[in-house]
Structure formats: C-alpha cells, structure tokens
Amino acid sequence: MERLSIRHLEVRYGDLIGVADVSLDVPLGSVVALVGSNGAGKTTTLNAIAGLVSPSGGAIEWQGQAIIRQPAYAIVSKGLALSPEGWQLFVSQTVEQNLRLGTTSLRDRSRAAALFERVYALFPRLKERRNQLAGTLSGGERQMLAVGRALMSEPKLLMLDEPSLGLAPAVVETLYETLHRLHDEGLTLLLAEQSLELAFDIADYAYVLQTGRTVLEGKPSELEQNAQVQEIYLGIKSGDAGVGNGAKA
Template sequence: MLKVNGIDVFYGNIQALHGVSLEINQGEIVTLIGANGAGKSTLLKAISGLLKPKQGDIVYEGTSISGRAAQAIVKEGISHVPEGRRVFANMTVEENLELGAFLRKDKDGIRQDFAKVYELFPRLLERKKQLSGTLSGGEQQMLAMGRALMARPKLLLLDEPSMGLAPLLVKTIFRIIEEINQAGTTVLLVEQNANMALSIADRAYVIETGRVVLSGTAEELNASDQIKMAYLGGH
C-alpha cells in the first residue's frame, strides 16, 4: 500500500532522516519505535506531505506522492493525527469533526461517519456542543482521531496517541486503534510506549538517529534482547 524508498529529509541544514525505507501492506498495523528525536514524527510528516524529502521517493498505491501538497494527500486517503493532538480549541467537538470531512461531498457518507465516530468514542457524543479547548487530554486525543477518521482514510498515521494519558485511557485508545484497523483502515503508529505498540502491531521498524536499524514482525522485536534493553525496560 505504501512504500518509502530511501528518503532523506532535512530541517534547514540538519538532516533528520537518512535513506529511510519501509513498506506497509494493506490492513496492517505497523509501528515505528525509537527514542525521542529519532525521526519518527519527521517520517510521518514526510508521508503526509508536511515535509518534502530531498532524496528518495514515497509511493502510495502505486503512485508517487513525494512532494505533493498535504491536502492532495488527504484526498488520496491518508490522514495524519499529529503529536500533541492539535484540536481547534475555540470550536466545538462537532465543528472539529466537520472539518475532518471538509474535502468530502457525500452528505450521507458523512452522516454515517459521524455516527461511527460517536459509536467509537461515546464521550465525544456527550460533549459534541462543548468547546474542544475545555476537553481533557484524553478526550482531545479521541477528538483528533475522530476528526482524522471523518476524512474516511485508507491509511491512518498516528503520532504518539498515548502521550500524557492515564494508563486506563491508554488501554482504551489502543483498543480503539485495533477496532479502527479491524474495520478496514491500515495504521502506521508512532508510539513511545513500545510494549503497547508491539502488543497490537503486525510489524515494526526501529529508528535511531534518522535511520532504520531493525525491522521485523512484532513477535520478533518483542523477543529481541536489543529491543528489550533499549525500549521495553527489560534486562
């Protein structure tokens, strides 16, 4: 579904990604594991069109999307839930969700997706007339995910969905990611909580200082001593 071929990405003169390659098959949950500043968010931004690779190519469903505008990439079926949630604080929950569907014209489909989002996140239904800035962190995370789903993506990019959330809420968010995936959406997940990420992923890539240093099935990485030492708090 998605092939990233040897991309280099820079912030000014600083190289953030060095020849990164990965692939995602339709229907998978793939997770990116790595320390803060390793380049995981940069990779998501390159895929969603927020950053332009200097070298290499990003191919989605057989077509190169490298360097295309972010809104064109959303139209193709890729939605990005950025780190830190980024909801529109002075708009209601419902208005935020409407924005997620702004490129769509199918009124019936949009209505169905509102119902689906409220089914996945009942809390948002209770709060639909409330200003998003007044929601808790967990509720804002739900809203950011719901808003991305309103674009009806085929591929969902999730950047640190559990950041700053209470453990119980983290479990809820991960259960919902699995539900979204089972309903047919492919997921690329960036997550500091490597244990949780590997528990739901099919495959994983480990990124260190802008390079992919390891990849394999979630089981393989879970069993790797190198990964246990570095990311899973194991010995």
C-alpha cells in the same frame, strides 16, 4: 501495489537532518509500528508522508503512485490521514466543528452524516461533548477528537503519532481497544509509539528507528526478544543486559 511504500526517505531542516534514511512498507489491512526513542525521526517520517514537510530525498508511493512532495490536502484526498502528536486541534471551536473540518477532503459530502455517527459510536464521550469547545476537553478527550477528526476523511490508512503520550493508563487502554476495533473493521494503521509494549501488542510488523534511520525491522515477537532493540531503543548495551555481544536481528 496495495501498500504504502517508502524508500530512503530524507528530510532536512536547513543544516539539520530530521530523517536520514528511512525505508518501510505498510500493506493494506496491516498494522505497522514505528518505534524508537524521542528524536528518532518517527514524527518527521509521518509528517513527510502526510505532506506536512517536504522531503529532500527518497521516494513515497501509495498504491503504486508517487505522492512525495504533494500537498497535505492532496494526500488526505487519496485516503491517508494523520492524527498528529499533541492533537493540534482548533481549541476555540467545538468538538463538532473540529470533526467537520475532517470532512473537507470528502468528494461525497453526503457521507458526512454517516461518518459523524461512526465517530460518535466509537467515542460516545465526543457525542456527549459535541457542543463543547475543544480547548476545554481533557487530554484523553482531545486524543479521541484528534483520531475522530482523522477518521472523518474516511481514510484507507490512518497514521497515529504517539497516541498514548501523556494519557492516563485507563484512557490508553480504551484508546487502544478502539484501534483494535478499527483494524478489525479493515482500516490500515501506521503507528508511531515510544511504548514498545503498546506498539508490539497491536502491530503485525515493526520498524525500529534510530537517529533518523531504519535500523531494524521484523515481527514484534522477534524484535521484543532482540538484544539490539534493548541497546537501540533503551540505551542498554548487550553486556549490561546480561546478553552476549553479537546478537542479530
């Protein structure tokens, strides 16, 4: 019961299918990765969990309670927060104003001051730029702000959509060090990544998505040796990769 559980999730946009059949589990205290090429359904899956899109089928349960089709504000208040792809910040607002928006779901508003200090301790650069407009930040700083804003709701489970996308390697390294630290502090993470190396380095368990479906799952140490992952994720056929056909997950 202490988990996020998704069964046969389906999301349609009119006649288009964003997600056809995704199932996964995220136990509390774990780091779970969703990997797959662009268009595999990772973002749609996270958006459906977060209440940003309405599923057309399937089930989403959080700690034993159905949360499918609930509005985004209700999902956040239950302890799930999303740091979206592309950051989606209020660029005409300051860093601190963007962070404060993350506290709107808090039942105990007196927690806000402690949460600001936590975010500023994790991302000292945000503290230095707290009065600066979000639209003037660098890409790395915007990613820090997106993660920080999600943390301001004091989530039990943090979802991150392509956190490394478009960032310099040094910035990515710093960001993932922070994610490791958050996990060490007990935060559950559900991470969508195109980079297998980054995802498999931090995750306890991973799901491979292809054309809106969960097609493989397992521990990263198992999946990274799997010939099917090369074919599904990289488009390399087993024969092309020098591995015989018929490899199993």
